[in-house]
Amino acid sequence: MSSWRVCIIGAGDNVHVQRWVHGLAARGLQMSVISTTPAPAPAYAVPLLSIPTARAGMTPAARLATLLRGWARVPALVRTLHPDLVHLHALPLPAATLFLRRVPRLIISAWGSDVVQRDARKARLYPALLAHASAVTATSHYLAQVTAGYLRRPRPIEVVPFGVDLHRFTPAPQAPATLRIGTLRHLEPNYGIDVLLDALPAVLRALPLERCVIAGDGSLRDMLQLRAVALGVNTVLVWPGRVPHPAVPDLLRGLSLFVNPSRAEAFGVAALEAQACGLPVVATRVGGLPEVVRDGITGVLVPPGDPQALAAALIELLRDPARRATLGQAARAWVAERYDWQHSLDQMLAVYRQALER
Known part of the structure; x- marks a missing residue:
């Protein structure tokens, strides 16, 4: 060889x-x-x-x-x-x-x-x-x-x-003390970041979300930031821009769960990397995502383009730290077994x- x-x-x-x-x-x-x-x-x-x-x-x-x-x-x-x-x-x-x-x-x-x-x-x-x-x-x-x-x-x-490199993508020693969600996607139409923004008002009314990280860059960045202001959710948002791949594990370890709100997705490597870090994933039921996120076992799947369903799934998991921990442990084991x-x-x-x- x-x-x-x-x-x-x-x-x-x-x-x-x-x-x-x-x-x-x-x-x-x-x-x-x-x-x-x-x-x-x-x-x-x-x-x-x-x-x-x-x-x-x-x-x-x-x-x-x-x-x-x-x-x-x-x-x-x-x-x-x-x-x-x-x-x-x-x-x-x-x-x-x-x-x-x-x-x-x-x-x-x-x-x-x-x-x-x-x-x-x-x-x-x-x-x-x-x-x-x-x-x-x-x-x-x-x-x-x-x-x-x-x-x-x-x-x-x-x-x-x-x-996924399981030696680099590892869980945090302990969960964040405050509720933090995030995503890491290109800021383009396919990836549904606008749907996540539309879901945030309901999430903020239901519980004390401390931070939502939207990492990545793309042609929709300015439009999405204006939308966040119009929705009144910009105060909890962090926009770090493009994150170099070596820095991704640290970003993920600072979250309580990962959001993958895509309208289309051929595979879902970002969701796998999050699961390797012991995070449950709320993702849409499109393309290859149902293969990498096991609904009810390593995360929750919702219909694409549906901010109400996305908000409901986020609220349910954020209110239940024990279930987040169970899903996160299963997520890490799933990636180790298959990916x-x-x-x-x-x-x-x-x-x-x-x-x-x-």
Whole structure:
């Protein structure tokens, strides 16, 4: 195994791409990276190449030029790295599939919006790329089903989740003395932060909530902050902005419970990290979240887009510290049983082994 050479193609500035590279390198694989975003070289102690990719607002001519300077060069870049396997994290823009089909021994991992946000060009071009792949993985059973919808012929799609490092994500020595809730999401429409804000007035009328942390950043930040003022809940809110991944465990350990009010969610790694810290999770019943949050056992599931149901679930748990403790203990055990990062690495190595044998 130590002689395997694997090239990962993906967003090099993404913490989960970095975790896969570092985790697989620690298992003895010789890793390299072709990054589709500007990636800080110190984040990697492996060969790192970058390609430009199209962004919103580009003219058609600029998009074509970027495609030719970027994805069109990938087959040649791969040849310079001499990998045994190439692992694509997240399906690319449809035009790039024409070049990736020239890459041998390709593993494809669907991540979420890459396949969930379906359009006519993806429906036309993704099937051939998925058929070309030596193996296909997805982070959840929900996402595997969505990805299977692109296949012209059935084939196995292995579910390999983003695991949690249980040595870093650990429970606090004791629960906070005051009631604190929080979430850690991109401030974008899919993640339902507006629903959480709409639920807060009822929560504040029912009990003495000391703090609600809304960590993350995004295009809706200003609008959400104005909404909080209009609702009269801004006095309990803390907006720390984007939180570096190494600082996430400390943020979570300062909470009484975690809120995941998404309208859409392919997997739910934030909910898993919270559960690893011994927190019960109140989440919406969408996408992959019912797979990672066990309703009534490690948390509570509510309908998406329903602030009344969200408020009721929050109030019930915040009023019952004994139940929060029971759910939190079960949550930690659940993550250890099913979503330990080392187990995720084992699963991915098994995918690699099978692909090489085929």
